[in-house]
Amino acid sequence: MSLIENGADTMDAENSFEDAVDHILMEPQMDLQSALEECITSLNLFLNNKFSEALAILEPRAKTSMYHAMGHSSILVMQAGMTFDPQDIQIAMDSLKDALQTCQRFRKNNGFFETLTSLIYKQTDNLTEEEMHAEICFAECLLQKAALTFLEDESMIGFLKSGIKIRTSFQIFKECYLMAKTAQHLPGNSDTFKHFVGGVNMGIGSFNLMLSLLPAKVLRLLEFIGFSGNRDLGLSQLREGAASHTLRAILSALTLLMYHTYVTVILGTAESNLDEAEALLEPYIEKFPNGSLIIFYVARIAVLKGYFEKQQWLEAYRYADLLCKESKWSQAIYVFQKAAILSMLAEEEVKKTGENVVELFRQVDSLMLKFAGKSIPTEKFVVRKARRYNSSTPVPLVVPALEMMYVWNDPSEYHSDDKGLVQLLKGLCLKHLGRLTQAELCFTQVISSEKRIKFDHYLVPFSMYELGLIYKLQGDTSKAISVIENAKMNYKNYSMESRLHFRIHAALHSLKESESIITP
Known part of the structure; x- marks a missing residue:
C-alpha cells in the first residue's frame, strides 16, 4: 500500500471517528416550533431575573439549534453591554462566533452560479421557512457581533469591521422584509412564520428609526452605501412587532421604550409619548412584576413624569x-x-x-x-x-449645588459661566411650567452674555436651540427655524456639539414638516 493510500485511509478513519463522536455528543435536531417554545420559556426566565436558569435551557442546544444559539449569545451580549468587563465581552464574542456558525448551517447554501446570480437578482423567493428563520437569526447575531467588535477593538480597523457587519445585517433584514411582504398573505402560513415576521418588524423598525435620527448630511452618506432611515416606517414596524405574540415582541417594545424615554429626551424635541410607553409596559408589569428590566423602565417613566422622592x-x-x-x-x-x-x-x-x-x-x-x-x-x-x-x-x-447659587456673592473667573448655566436651567424649568415669555428672557440673557463666557461655550448654542423651541411653542415657526439654524451653522468646537446637532436635526425636521402643512 502506498504512503498516499495509507494516509488517505488514516484520514478516512479519523474523519469517521470524529463523525461518530459528533453523532454521539450532538443533541438530536429540534423542530422549529419546539425550539421557539423553549426560547420563549428561557426569555420568560430572563425577564424574571433568573439568568442562570435561562442560560441553562439554551446552552445544551446552542450548537444545534439556531434559536438556542441566538438566545444564548444574546443574553451574554446583554451582560457584556451592562458590565463592559473585558472577560464578559470575550465570552459573548466567542458565543456569537459559535451562534453565527450554527445559524449558517441552516441558511440556503447557494452554489457558485446561484451566488453570482443573486448579486443581480435577489433569490429570496425559494427559501424554505427554516432557511428564512436562519436568515433573520444570522442578521441579529451579526448585528450584535458588530457592536461587540467595536467595543473590543477601538481602532479604525475595528470601526470599519463593525460597519461592514452592520451593513450586511441591514441588507439581510431588508431581504427578509421583502420575503415577509411576499409570503404574508399566502394561505397556510404557520404559527412559526409569525415569529419570522416579528423578527422582521424588530430589525427593520430599529434600523429605520435609529437611522432617521441621524443628521441629514450623515444620512445622505449612509444612503449612498445602502442604508435608509424612515422614522414613520420604523415606528410602525416596531409597534406591529410589539403588538404581536411572538418571541421578539418584547425586543420591539423595549426599543420603543428606549426611544420614548431616552432618545426623544436626549434630542429634546418633546416628542416622547409616555402614554404609549406605559401601555407597552403594562402587560409585562403584570407578568414580570419583579423583573429588573421592567422595573427599570417603570422608574424611568416615573422620573420623566416627576413622580420621585x-x-x-x-x-x-x-x-x-x-x-x-x-x-x-x-x-x-x-x-x-x-x-x-x-x-x-x-x-x-x-x-x-x-x-x-x-x-x-x-x-x-x-x-x-x-x-x-x-x-x-x-x-x-x-x-x-x-x-x-x-x-x-x-x-x-x-x-451640584443649584440651591446655593443665588446666595453666592463672591464672583470667580467662572462667574459668567455659572450665571449662564443657571439661566439656561431656569429657562428650561419655566418652559416646562408653561411660562414661555419668562423662559425666553432667560435664554436671551445667556445668548447676550456670549463674550463674557470663558469656558462653557456650549451654553450659547444650547440656549439658541432652546429659544427656537420656545418660538415653536409660541407658533412662530419661521423664527424658530432661523434661531436653530443659527446655532447649527455659526458655532463649532464646543462641549456636547454632536449631541446638540442630533437635537437640531430632529427639531428642524419637525419644524419644516409642520411648516409644509401650514403653507399649502
Whole structure:
C-alpha cells in the first residue's frame, strides 16, 4: 500500500471517528416550533431575573439549534453591554462566533452560479421557512457581533469591521422584509412564520428609526452605501412587532421604550409619548412584576413624569457608588456623578461616607475612555467640568449645588459661566411650567452674555436651540427655524456639539414638516 493510500485511509478513519463522536455528543435536531417554545420559556426566565436558569435551557442546544444559539449569545451580549468587563465581552464574542456558525448551517447554501446570480437578482423567493428563520437569526447575531467588535477593538480597523457587519445585517433584514411582504398573505402560513415576521418588524423598525435620527448630511452618506432611515416606517414596524405574540415582541417594545424615554429626551424635541410607553409596559408589569428590566423602565417613566422622592442624596450616593464598583461602562461619568451627588451633602455627612469629593473630581480626567480613537462627548464634558478641582484652590461646581447659587456673592473667573448655566436651567424649568415669555428672557440673557463666557461655550448654542423651541411653542415657526439654524451653522468646537446637532436635526425636521402643512 502506498504512503498516499495509507494516509488517505488514516484520514478516512479519523474523519469517521470524529463523525461518530459528533453523532454521539450532538443533541438530536429540534423542530422549529419546539425550539421557539423553549426560547420563549428561557426569555420568560430572563425577564424574571433568573439568568442562570435561562442560560441553562439554551446552552445544551446552542450548537444545534439556531434559536438556542441566538438566545444564548444574546443574553451574554446583554451582560457584556451592562458590565463592559473585558472577560464578559470575550465570552459573548466567542458565543456569537459559535451562534453565527450554527445559524449558517441552516441558511440556503447557494452554489457558485446561484451566488453570482443573486448579486443581480435577489433569490429570496425559494427559501424554505427554516432557511428564512436562519436568515433573520444570522442578521441579529451579526448585528450584535458588530457592536461587540467595536467595543473590543477601538481602532479604525475595528470601526470599519463593525460597519461592514452592520451593513450586511441591514441588507439581510431588508431581504427578509421583502420575503415577509411576499409570503404574508399566502394561505397556510404557520404559527412559526409569525415569529419570522416579528423578527422582521424588530430589525427593520430599529434600523429605520435609529437611522432617521441621524443628521441629514450623515444620512445622505449612509444612503449612498445602502442604508435608509424612515422614522414613520420604523415606528410602525416596531409597534406591529410589539403588538404581536411572538418571541421578539418584547425586543420591539423595549426599543420603543428606549426611544420614548431616552432618545426623544436626549434630542429634546418633546416628542416622547409616555402614554404609549406605559401601555407597552403594562402587560409585562403584570407578568414580570419583579423583573429588573421592567422595573427599570417603570422608574424611568416615573422620573420623566416627576413622580420621585427629591433630595434623597445619601440613597443616590449609595447607587452611584455601586455603579462605580460594578460597571465599567464609563468610570469617568460614574465617578463624576458620585462626586456631584456628594457635593449636595453637608461636609459632616460626606465625612461619614469616607469619601473625598475633591479627590473624586480629580480622578475623572484619568478615567476617560476612547472608542475608535475618539473620546465620548459626555466624558469630555465631565472631564472639563471636573478640571476646576485640579488647582490647589478648587472652585466648586455650580450644578451640584443649584440651591446655593443665588446666595453666592463672591464672583470667580467662572462667574459668567455659572450665571449662564443657571439661566439656561431656569429657562428650561419655566418652559416646562408653561411660562414661555419668562423662559425666553432667560435664554436671551445667556445668548447676550456670549463674550463674557470663558469656558462653557456650549451654553450659547444650547440656549439658541432652546429659544427656537420656545418660538415653536409660541407658533412662530419661521423664527424658530432661523434661531436653530443659527446655532447649527455659526458655532463649532464646543462641549456636547454632536449631541446638540442630533437635537437640531430632529427639531428642524419637525419644524419644516409642520411648516409644509401650514403653507399649502
